[in-house]
Amino acid sequence: MSTLIEVDHLSRYFGKVCAVNDISFTLERGQVLGFLGINGAGKTTTLQMLSGNLAPSNGNIKIKDFTIINNPIQAKQCIGYLPDTPPLYKDLTVTEFLIYCAKIHGVSKHEIKKTLENVLQRCALISVKNRLISNLSKGYQQRIGIAQALIHNPDIIILDEPTVGLDPLQIKEIRQLIKKLSEDHGIIISTHNLSEAEEVCSQVQIIHKGCLIVKERITELMQSIKQCSLLITTKKPIDCVVLNAIDGVNAIEKISDYQVKINYLDSLDPTQSIIQCSLLNNWALIEVTPIKKSLEEIFISYIDKEQS
Numbered sequence: 001m002s003t004l005i006e007v008d009h010l011s012r013y014f015g016k017v018c019a020v021n022d023i024s025f026t027l028e029r030g031q032v033l034g035f036l037g038i039n040g041a042g043k044t045t046t047l048q049m050l051s052g053n054l055a056p057s058n059g060n061i062k063i064k065d066f067t068i069i070n071n072p073i074q075a076k077q078c079i080g081y082l083p084d085t086p087p088l089y090k091d092l093t094v095t096e097f098l099i100y101c102a103k104i105h106g107v108s109k110h111e112i113k114k115t116l117e118n119v120l121q122r123c124a125l126i127s128v129k130n131r132l133i134s135n136l137s138k139g140y141q142q143r144i145g146i147a148q149a150l151i152h153n154p155d156i157i158i159l160d161e162p163t164v165g166l167d168p169l170q171i172k173e174i175r176q177l178i179k180k181l182s183e184d185h186g187i188i189i190s191t192h193n194l195s196e197a198e199e200v201c202s203q204v205q206i207i208h209k210g211c212l213i214v215k216e217r218i219t220e221l222m223q224s225i226k227q228c229s230l231l232i233t234t235k236k237p238i239d240c241v242v243l244n245a246i247d248g249v250n251a252i253e254k255i256s257d258y259q260v261k262i263n264y265l266d267s268l269d270p271t272q273s274i275i276q277c278s279l280l281n282n283w284a285l286i287e288v289t290p291i292k293k294s295l296e297e298i299f300i301s302y303i304d305k306e307q308s
Helices: 042-052 072-076 095-104 109-122 138-150 169-182 194-200 218-224 240-244 269-279 296-308
Strands: 003-014 017-028 032-035 059-064 079-082 158-161 186-191 203-208 211-216 228-233 248-255 257-266 283-293
Touching: 003 042, 003 186, 003 228, 003 269, 017 042, 017 059, 017 186, 017 211, 032 194, 042 158, 059 072, 079 138, 095 138, 109 138, 109 169, 109 240, 138 158, 138 169, 169 186, 169 228, 186 194, 203 296, 211 248, 228 269, 240 248, 240 257, 269 283
Parallel strands: 032 186, 032 203, 079 158, 158 186
Antiparallel strands: 003 017, 003 059, 203 211, 228 257, 228 283, 248 257
């Protein structure tokens, strides 16, 4: 994989307010990097700096071989950007608008037709290419927004809340499109939708009060902070005092006489001991189910930790 973006100690102030505080990260080709954070965390400000729409107060942004301060034109040519509100001219047809965007991005006249056909195909817009944008659904308008970001075939695609306001079917379609695009591009997504980040991102960064508080591959994040819990279900009443004496058991939450949730230390899995204990005490064990922690729970735990 080749490095497409290098961000080094980036900060942005609005007066005395620090919106983004000394963040650093990289983006590789084939990677989908998710920016997660609550409202006002600094996500959109960061994306605006990466796309060259907002100057940083401190730090450097390198886009491939170009710095966005010293070589803004060359750097921006490597980027396709979809802001949170798609920048559409709704009185144009889809084809007219995308040809206009191609010309703005410097696509040569003899390449425009081929480029247009390619982006219409990739974004599933062929069936509506001659329709006015104003007459299309929000889902299609979002696709057109992504298409304008792709029209010059950039190495980097930056998407700010790409599925906000869409219905479940439209969200599924946009997620599938993002996954497909990641095969040839490096993608950065800002999102509030944690299930979306879990589904489409290869790496996540949690930003809070302008600072990066988490920066990990999503598989490693889910593994390293996994919820060490078991749901125990039996036919006969469970003795919580007996369970609590087992090595590794950290806490017991009684759901009913026949079902408990056990939290345990990651370094000492008590599953086998619990099964043996159930057999010895004739509880008629029905199931032992591991409980996985969702990305939403992980996100909230990090935010709570920062605010405490």
